[in-house]
Each structure stands twice: as structure tokens, then as C-alpha cells.
Amino acid sequence: MANSFRGPVLGIESSCDETATAVLDESGRVLAEAVHSQEREHAPFGGVVPEIAARAHLAALPHQIRATMAKAGLTFAELGAVAASAGPGLIGGLIVGSQMAKGIAIARRLPYVAVNHLEAHALTARLPGLLPDGAPFPYLLLLISGGHCQCVAVEGVGRYVRLGGTIDDAAGEAFDKIAKLLGLGWPGGPALEKLAALGDSSRHDFPRPLMRREGCDFSFSGLKTAVARAVERYPAGALPQSEAADIAASFQRAVAEVLADRAGNAMAMMRARSPAARLLVVAGGVASNGAIRTALTQAADARGFQMVAPPVRLCTDNAVMVAWAGLERLRLGWTDGIGFAPRPRWPLDEPGMDRTVA
Ligand code: KG4
Numbered sequence: 001m002a003n004s005f006r007g008p009v010l011g012i013e014s015s016c017d018e019t020a021t022a023v024l025d026e027s028g029r030v031l032a033e034a035v036h037s038q039e040r041e042h043a044p045f046g047g048v049v050p051e052i053a054a055r056a057h058l059a060a061l062p063h064q065i066r067a068t069m070a071k072a073g074l075t076f077a078e079l080g081a082v083a084a085s086a087g088p089g090l091i092g093g094l095i096v097g098s099q100m101a102k103g104i105a106i107a108r109r110l111p112y113v114a115v116n117h118l119e120a121h122a123l124t125a126r127l128p129g130l131l132p133d134g135a136p137f138p139y140l141l142l143l144i145s146g147g148h149c150q151c152v153a154v155e156g157v158g159r160y161v162r163l164g165g166t167i168d169d170a171a172g173e174a175f176d177k178i179a180k181l182l183g184l185g186w187p188g189g190p191a192l193e194k195l196a197a198l199g200d201s202s203r204h205d206f207p208r209p210l211m212r213r214e215g216c217d218f219s220f221s222g223l224k225t226a227v228a229r230a231v232e233r234y235p236a237g238a239l240p241q242s243e244a245a246d247i248a249a250s251f252q253r254a255v256a257e258v259l260a261d262r263a264g265n266a267m268a269m270m271r272a273r274s275p276a277a278r279l280l281v282v283a284g285g286v287a288s289n290g291a292i293r294t295a296l297t298q299a300a301d302a303r304g305f306q307m308v309a310p311p312v313r314l315c316t317d318n319a320v321m322v323a324w325a326g327l328e329r330l331r332l333g334w335t336d337g338i339g340f341a342p343r344p345r346w347p348l349d350e351p352g353m354d355r356t357v358a
């Protein structure tokens with residue numbers, strides 16, 4: 001299909017607990033962006049409440065879209081296309097964001113792109129200016145967030161091969177659950193990392209699930225249970241601060257070592273598929289953890305790979321990545337019909353993602 005779009009792309013993200021909007025010009029330059037994190041709305045419940053998330057997206061998006069357009073100095077008439085996260089994620093939020101995008105597309109007769117949120121994470125590293133020579137295909141993606149934990153061979157736009165993933169919790173979910181046990185609030189990752197900095201990571205020898213096993217699947221439930229046991233040795237409220245710090249540090253070290261081990265296997269699998277591959281791209285909120293970054297950098301060095309991670313604001317959920325994924329698809333002439341229904345489940349490696357299979 002011919003590449004028929006012209007002009008800036010508006011991207012909308014609303015698949016979980018970030019309401020985000022961005023406008024990119026045709027080359028991928030960010031003209032304006034905004035992110036509203038719903039942390040305050042969900043914190044009293046210790047996790048994301050889907051209905052509250054949907055209502056918060058509904059409350060924030062209309063104003064945020066107008067403000068982002070104004071910041072970009074554009075009217076809706078000047079847009080070239082609209083893209084929105086259409087899955088996977090929480091259905092209420094997905095409906096809110098994609099319906100608004102479709103409304104704008106219909107009103108302005110613009111092409112619409114239903115973006116797979118995981119594809120948006122996968123392609124972020126290709127944003128112009130992020131890496132010195134871009135991120136040429138193929139590369140290995142390690143996506144470690146609150147909702148996802150998987151290794152993906154990124155072979156082209158729409159061409160993804162899932163090499164492995166978690167068989168229970170996502171890495172961020174494990175951080176959040178342990179943080180909750182330690183009374184650190186939600187989301188727990190950043191608070192746990194801070195506490196871990198004060199502790200001794202060799203105090204507890206927690207299990208490293210699946211470590212040194214074949215493949216690149218992950219598991220965190222055994223580790224979580226072991227940590228819970230260490231915490232429960234103390235009566236409620238009596239866990240000394242220094243012990244909490246040692247537990248946090250030992251847990252974080254176990255996760256870092258598991259991720260490095262699994263990523264090491266994934267790099268070997270990637271090389272076997274594509275001998276020219278040399279890039280390990282790490283994305284998702286957990287990629288902002290210093291100990292994990294260090295462990296992954298070492299694992300990459302040992303395999304002759306380069307570890308790269310987009311800046312934290314582009315690793316966590318945002319709309320720049322949604323607009324960019326939209327742009328990558330638009331450049332290939334791939335758009336979606338207004339009838340595209342948002343999808344709570346939408347695997348990245350589904351046939352047809354690259355439009356070659358019906
Ligand atoms: O990518 P993200 O913003 O949202 C999705 O889940 O899609 O990731 C959020 C997750 C949460 O589980 C949070 O606790 C974790 O990333 N996280 C961290 C850190 N910062 C965020 N985990 C460990 N260390 C951190 N510094």
C-alpha cells in the first residue's frame with residue numbers, strides 16, 4: 001500500500017495507569033508530550049483498580065489532548081494521523097483512549113493506527129536521536145515492567161518472535177508485592193531500590209528460580225514466597241529497619257542475577273537466529289533499577305552485546321512510543337479500520353502483525 005499520510009502524528013496511551021498524549025512530526029521528532037500518572041488514585045488500594053483507571057483516563061484525556069496539541073502549536077486540522085494503544089491492557093482504559101483517537105480520526109478524516117502497546121515498547125529504541133546509530137533490526141528486547149516480563153527477537157516492524165517470558169509474575173509485580181510486605185507502599189519498585197541501597201545483599205541467600213536452566217523463561221513466585229517467609233519471622237510491625245534493608249537488598253540481587261542469567265540465554269538464542277544481532281534493548285519500569293541495569297550490562301558484555309535502555313521516561317508507559325510505533329506502521333502504509341476493537345489480550349507474535357498473513 002502507498003504511504004499516503006502526511007503531517008504530525010498524535011499518540012494516545014491509556015492501557016494501564018498512565019494517561020499520556022504526544023505529538024511527533026513526520027521524522028519522529030517529539031513536538032509535545034504529557035503524562036499523567038494515576039499513582040495517587042490507586043495508591044490507597046495498593047494496586048491498579050481497573051474501573052478507577054478507566055474513569056481517571058476519561059477525566060484527564062480531553063484536556064490533556066487539547067493541552068498537548070496547543071503545546072505542539074498545532075490545530076487538529078494540521079494532524080497527519082492518530083494512533084492509540086489498542087491493547088493489550090485494561091479494557092476500560094483502552095476503550096477510552098482508542099475511542100477518543102477514533103473520534104478525532106473520523107472528524108478530521110485521518111488515518112487511524114491501533115497500536116499494540118508491546119510493539120510500542122519494542123520499537124521505542126528506534127526513536128531518532130536516542131541511540132547514535134539508531135537501533136537497526138534485528139535486536140533483542142527484554143521487556144521488564146509491572147505487567148510484562150518477556151524476551152523478544154525484534155526482527156522488523158510487526159515481526160516479533162517471543163523467545164521466553166514469565167510463567168507467573170512479572171518482575172515489577174514481584175517488586176511491588178515484596179515492597180508491600182515491607183510496608184513500602186505502592187508502586188514499590190523505586191522505594192524498594194532505595195531501601196536496598198542501605199542493606200547487605202549477601203545476608204539472605206534467596207532462591208534464583210530457573211537460574212542456569214535452559215531457555216529464557218522467568219519465574220518469581222518461589223522467590224516471593226521465600227522473601228515472605230523471611231519477613232514473617234517477625235511479628236507484624238516488629239521487622240527492624242536494618243533487617244528490612246537486608247531483605248530488600250538480597251531480594252533485588254536475586255532478581256538482578258535471574259534477569260542477567262535469563263537474558264544471557266536469550267542473547268545466545270538471538271545469535272542463533274540472527275548472527276548479526278548485537279543489541280540488547282531493555283525497556284519497562286524495572287529497567288530504571290540501577291542494580292538490574294548493571295547486571296544486564298555485564299551479561300551483555302560477556303556475550304558481545306551492547307545493552308541499551310531508553311531514558312526512564314520512555315521506558316515507562318508514555319505516548320511518545322505509541323505515536324512512534326504508529327509512525328513506523330504508517331511509513332509502511334499500514335493503518336487500521338475504525339472498527340478495530342480494543343483487545344485486552346494481544347500477543348506480540350500473533351500472525352498478521354506484519355500484514356503478511358491474514
Ligand atoms: O513500565 P511501567 O511503568 O508500567 C507497566 O507496568 O507497564 O512499570 C512499572 C513497574 C512497577 O511494578 C514498578 O514497581 C517497577 O516498574 N519499577 C521498578 C523501579 N521503578 C519502577 N522496579 C524496580 N526498581 C525500580 N527502580
Ligand code: ZN
Pocket residue numbers: 117121145316317
Ligand atoms: Zn507498558
